Amino acid sequence: METNEKVQCLIIGSGPAGYTAAIYASRAGLKPVLYQGIQPGGQLTITTEVENYPGYADGVQGPDMMVDFEKQAARMGADIRFGVATKVDFSGDVHKVQIDDDKWIEADAVILSTGASAKWLGLESEERLNGYGVSACAVCDGFFFKEKEVAIVGAGDTAAEEALYLSKICSKVHMIVRRDEMRASKVMQNRVLKTPNIKIYWNCETEEILGDKKVEAVKIKNNKTNEIQEIPVSAFFVAIGHKPNSDIFKPFLEMDDAGYVKTKPGSTLTNIAGVFAAGDLQDKVYRQAVTAAGTGCMAALDAERYLGAKES
Numbered sequence: 001m002e003t004n005e006k007v008q009c010l011i012i013g014s015g016p017a018g019y020t021a022a023i024y025a026s027r028a029g030l031k032p033v034l035y036q037g038i039q040p041g042g043q044l045t046i047t048t049e050v051e052n053y054p055g056y057a058d059g060v061q062g063p064d065m066m067v068d069f070e071k072q073a074a075r076m077g078a079d080i081r082f083g084v085a086t087k088v089d090f091s092g093d094v095h096k097v098q099i100d101d102d103k104w105i106e107a108d109a110v111i112l113s114t115g116a117s118a119k120w121l122g123l124e125s126e127e128r129l130n131g132y133g134v135s136a137c138a139v140c141d142g143f144f145f146k147e148k149e150v151a152i153v154g155a156g157d158t159a160a161e162e163a164l165y166l167s168k169i170c171s172k173v174h175m176i177v178r179r180d181e182m183r184a185s186k187v188m189q190n191r192v193l194k195t196p197n198i199k200i201y202w203n204c205e206t207e208e209i210l211g212d213k214k215v216e217a218v219k220i221k222n223n224k225t226n227e228i229q230e231i232p233v234s235a236f237f238v239a240i241g242h243k244p245n246s247d248i249f250k251p252f253l254e255m256d257d258a259g260y261v262k263t264k265p266g267s268t269l270t271n272i273a274g275v276f277a278a279g280d281l282q283d284k285v286y287r288q289a290v291t292a293a294g295t296g297c298m299a300a301l302d303a304e305r306y307l308g309a310k311e312s
């Protein structure tokens with residue numbers, strides 16, 4: 001394996017976690033190199049308005065916010081590059097990351113912030129109306145549908161949590177569950193079942209999301225009776241799980257069953273010294289831009305401490 005470059009601090013991923021790590025690592029003099037990955041800016045580039053990120057008093061468009069993050073990291077001196085990490089080798093003291101199936105980079109410290117991707121149903125209408133009432137984040141977008149009727153698909157803890165969140169904002173939440181039971185924990189299920197403005201459609205699958213320019217209704221089919229039903233709604237939330245972008249790290253890093261990288265509680269330390277994980281790659285519970293940014297900051301501070309100890 002031929003190494004083409006050696007850096008002190010390498011950051012993989014360009015969501016709030018990666019850029020925040022780059023800001024802190026640059027200011028600490030670690031001369032970070034950041035590779036942006038397949039979707040520069042991450043999941044926020046597919047959302048519309050962000051109103052819950054502190055500091056943007058008037059709200060901000062997700063893509064614009066990520067441009068701001070990138071500019072700030074660049075201004076601090078981060079070397080931001082377009083490229084995708086395709087392979088890693090964390091077996092030695094110095095870590096190696098391959099970019100674009102080609103060049104290998106050696107780094108003393110690596111910060112992983114490759115995020116997670118929401119799972120989608122895979123319907124044409126879901127893709128077409130994404131950002132026009134279709135969303136994979138109730139906490140991000142629920143507020144735009146205040147006092148409106150909305151639908152949510154999914155039956156895990158995320159769907160239950162998001163349905164409860166929406167029930168406080170929206171007039172009615174239509175929850176579409178594909179089996180006759182929920183996967184969510186009993187306590188969450190009970191909360192959902194006890195909430196008067198959440199209506200559950202058991203054994204139902206989404207056939208189509210209806211609407212030309214924005215979501216107007218959802219067409220569902222009962223998979224026991226084959227009955228088809230159209231429910232008028234202003235938004236359609238997809239909460240069928242996320243997939244952390246961790247496949248290439250599997251041979252080296254400890255992960256949970258779903259593939260989220262395990263970190264030492266209260267830190268961003270992974271099981272490999274000098275490899276740190278931040279953002280949604282290691283967080284299946286909070287998954288917010290601000291929490292991702294927080295752990296990005298932690299990762300840079302952890303890396304700085306690690307490199308300092310290595311030198312002395």
Ligand code: NDP
Nearest residue numbers: 121154155156157158159178179183239240241242284285
């Ligand atoms: P899960 O994988 O637990 O649940 C996904 C849900 O989506 C399941 O009910 C599944 O149905 C349903 N689903 C999947 N594909 C489809 C489809 N094509 N059509 C319709 N429904 C579909 O994901 P979550 O994001 O809910 O949770 C992930 C992990 O994070 C879990 O371990 C969860 O406990 C945890 N979590 C914990 C929280 C907390 O502690 N506060 C909050 C949020 C998550 P089916 O059941 O039929 O397979």
